[in-house]
Amino acid sequence: xxxxxSTMPSAEPAPPTRAPARPRTFACPNCGGPVTLRxxxxxxxxxxSQCSSLIDVADENLNIIKTAQSAMQDAEIPIGxxxxxxxxxxxxxxxxxxxxxxxxxQWTEYLLFNPYHGYxxxxxxxxxxxxxxxxNRDVPGAGSQGQITAMGRTYQFFGKGFARTTYVAxxxxxxxxxxxxxxxxxxxxxxYRLMVERNDEEIIVSEGEYLGARLVADAFKLPLRVPxxxxxxxxxxxxxxxxxxxxxxxxxxxxxxxxxxxAMSENNLVSAQTYNLTAADKGxxxxxxxxxxxxxxxxxxxxxxxxxxxxxxxxxxxxxxxTNQGYPVFQALEHYSGQDSDGxxxxxxxxxxxxxxxxxxxxxxxxxEPDAGLFSKAPSPVxxxxxxxxxxxxxxxxxxxxMALLLVVPGFGIARRSLFEKSRWxxxxxxx
Amino acid sequence: xxxxxxxxxxxxxxxxxxxxVYAVCAYCQSMVVRTxxxxxSIGIMAALPDDMSPLQLGSGGYFEEQPFxxxxxxxxxxxxxxxxxxxLLMADGRRGWIGEAQGAFSISxxxxxxxxxxxxxxxxxxxxxxxxxEGADEARPGFLLELGGTTLRAVDIKLATCLGSEGELPFAAxxxxxxxxxxxxxxxxxxxxLDHDGxxxxxxxxxxxxxxxxxxxxLRPLEGW
Numbered sequence: 001x002x003x004x005x006s007t008m009p010s011a012e013p014a015p016p017t018r019a020p021a022r023p024r025t026f027a028c029p030n031c032g033g034p035v036t037l038r039x040x041x042x043x044x045x046x047x048x049s050q051c052s053s054l055i056d057v058a059d060e061n062l063n064i065i066k067t068a069q070s071a072m073q074d075a076e077i078p079i080g081x082x083x084x085x086x087x088x089x090x091x092x093x094x095x096x097x098x099x100x101x102x103x104x105x106q107w108t109e110y111l112l113f114n115p116y117h118g119y120x121x122x123x124x125x126x127x128x129x130x131x132x133x134x135x136n137r138d139v140p141g142a143g144s145q146g147q148i149t150a151m152g153r154t155y156q157f158f159g160k161g162f163a164r165t166t167y168v169a170x171x172x173x174x175x176x177x178x179x180x181x182x183x184x185x186x187x188x189x190x191x192y193r194l195m196v197e198r199n200d201e202e203i204i205v206s207e208g209e210y211l212g213a214r215l216v217a218d219a220f221k222l223p224l225r226v227p228x229x230x231x232x233x234x235x236x237x238x239x240x241x242x243x244x245x246x247x248x249x250x251x252x253x254x255x256x257x258x259x260x261x262x263a264m265s266e267n268n269l270v271s272a273q274t275y276n277l278t279a280a281d282k283g284x285x286x287x288x289x290x291x292x293x294x295x296x297x298x299x300x301x302x303x304x305x306x307x308x309x310x311x312x313x314x315x316x317x318x319x320x321x322x323t324n325q326g327y328p329v330f331q332a333l334e335h336y337s338g339q340d341s342d343g344x345x346x347x348x349x350x351x352x353x354x355x356x357x358x359x360x361x362x363x364x365x366x367x368x369e370p371d372a373g374l375f376s377k378a379p380s381p382v383x384x385x386x387x388x389x390x391x392x393x394x395x396x397x398x399x400x401x402x403m404a405l406l407l408v409v410p411g412f413g414i415a416r417r418s419l420f421e422k423s424r425w426x427x428x429x430x431x432x
Numbered sequence: 433x434x435x436x437x438x439x440x441x442x443x444x445x446x447x448x449x450x451x452x453v454y455a456v457c458a459y460c461q462s463m464v465v466r467t468x469x470x471x472x473s474i475g476i477m478a479a480l481p482d483d484m485s486p487l488q489l490g491s492g493g494y495f496e497e498q499p500f501x502x503x504x505x506x507x508x509x510x511x512x513x514x515x516x517x518x519x520l521l522m523a524d525g526r527r528g529w530i531g532e533a534q535g536a537f538s539i540s541x542x543x544x545x546x547x548x549x550x551x552x553x554x555x556x557x558x559x560x561x562x563x564x565x566e567g568a569d570e571a572r573p574g575f576l577l578e579l580g581g582t583t584l585r586a587v588d589i590k591l592a593t594c595l596g597s598e599g600e601l602p603f604a605a606x607x608x609x610x611x612x613x614x615x616x617x618x619x620x621x622x623x624x625x626l627d628h629d630g631x632x633x634x635x636x637x638x639x640x641x642x643x644x645x646x647x648x649x650x651l652r653p654l655e656g657w
Contacts, residue, residue: 020655023655041514042513058512114657116657134536203574
């Protein structure tokens with residue numbers, strides 16, 4: 001083939017260039033009003049903006065498919081409006097109103113056109129927007145109820161039912177009609193949504209991406225309504241995040257802080273004394289030996305007494321011997337046990353601990369006024385009571401409270417999140 | 433590339449591809465057939481209905497890093513729509529087709545050799561649509577077929593009518609030529625189209641390509657865009 005080398009496309013003369021392509025205007029065959037056709041050569045039906053007749057523009061003779069549909073309806077976004085969505089400029093060329101089989105759920109679909117990038121649908125359902133592109137690929141399992149994989153994403157079955165077209169305006173690349181009914185199956189992988197529409201001639205699989213109402217309003221420079229906060233969009237990403245990362249960081253930080261404070265607390269045993277109480281001690285004030293607290297810190301007083309079916313009350317005061325400032329502490333111990341028809345029983349305990357807030361440095365003494373059941377017993381037994389005083393003890397309670405509060409936050413998040421999901425899934429399901 | 437005088441109006445009719453047999457004269461719309469050195473007019477092609485396609489004869493582009501030029505076009509109509517089939521010539525001499533429908537672009541090349549069994553079976557299933565009569569409404573998309581080592585799903589079965597053509601074509605495509613056209617897609621965007629005009633069957637395999645990936649040049653200006 002001698003002409004093989006000369007078939008390099010760049011070397012070829014271009015045929016005569018054609019006049020620029022332009023939208024076409026014609027007179028409506030019903031009312032004579034001007035009808036603009038924006039996607040010339042692709043649009044099959046168009047509606048007259050004056051009388052709302054549905055015109056077959058594939059036919060050179062412009063047949064009227066349907067004269068004047070019910071009342072003309074206005075859409076939130078007018079035909080002819082342009083917006084940049086997903087880096088491409090789109091022009092609204094048509095819109096249709098659709099509803100599910102029973103008519104409970106209604107939505108609007110705008111047909112967007114760009115002569116280079118083709119068509120997109122912009123669907124609006126109660127203020128939730130989805131930009132939809134038809135997929136030119138096979139999606140195995142499309143139409144079944146279960147998980148399916150497409151475009152590298154795993155979609156969950158969301159719902160199955162019918163879509164009825166109740167109103168059309170503008171132009172469409174198919175023979176749009178108000179009697180169209182298609183079987184649709186929806187899958188979601190928020191913010192993505194996969195829609196399968198099926199009729200006798202075609203299987204159309206489309207992929208939608210959720211768009212915020214504000215983004216759409218800004219793109220079209222129109223004041224569009226925003227969805228109510230209680231209604232979830234079908235493929236809207238659940239906005240109630242349970243940010244475990246933040247919680248984990250807070251827990252780690254709190255725990256670190258706690259360990260640092262543990263490491264820094266002295267936890268000194270500054271006094272440990274054992275008292276042998278007898279009836280003779282009734283009304284007396286016992287005192288510990290003086291002890292020195294070198295710096296400010298909290299004070300823990302722990303009392304241990306092995307009571308046998310008896311009680312003990314200690315009215316104590318930690319007294320600063322330099323300033324006579326006193327810090328009252330009251331402790332009560334009791335321990336009872338026995339045997340009845342249900343078996344052995346026991347109540348009370350042998351220990352009691354009190355924590356005093358930080359006290360200033362100084363020399364202290366613990367004064368104790370005891371009262372006890374044994375004081376009224378005769379002959380009076382001896383009851384050993386051990387009282388120890390610790391200074392600068394580590395505190396866990398603040399830490400534990402903080403941790404509990406931190407867990408409330410994700411708990412609240414989980415509740416809001418599941419309410420949102422409930423609102424979303426109320427729209428799903430299988431409709432016959 | 434060979435030039436001939438249009439037998440109808442005398443203007444240049446160019447055959448860029450050695451294998452092109454038919455061409456539509458750009459000036460008088462005569463459809464000319466190339467016998468070895470001569471050309472004969474076989475009728476006038478009606479002017480193509482206008483459209484907003486950014487492509488035109490002479491538009492260039494790239495596929496798999498190889499340049500191509502659009503040299504011919506078929507305008508196809510079916511009951512509910514229209515599409516363009518652009519005939520292209522690659523730099524290596526291969527010839528293929530770009531299907532342009534609703535702003536989606538597929539590129540495909542004719543499958544050489546005997547048609548695979550699945551394709552033959554598909555035509556048997558779908559041909560009543562072309563010939564009418566019994567079983568004409570039976571053919572439904574959704575079935576799978578093996579083609580070129582890939583599993584494809586038939587998603588679209590249409591009775592197509594040629595509304596007109598321009599440029600160079602490998603076969604005569606007079607207005608009114610009817611074919612049954614079956615579009616198939618694979619999981620990764622593979623594409624195949626099978627067509628049968630009642631006498632001859634063809635299978636074309638390729639893939640869907642995004643507009644930007646073709647890096648088209650010499651596009652037709654579009655008013656307002």
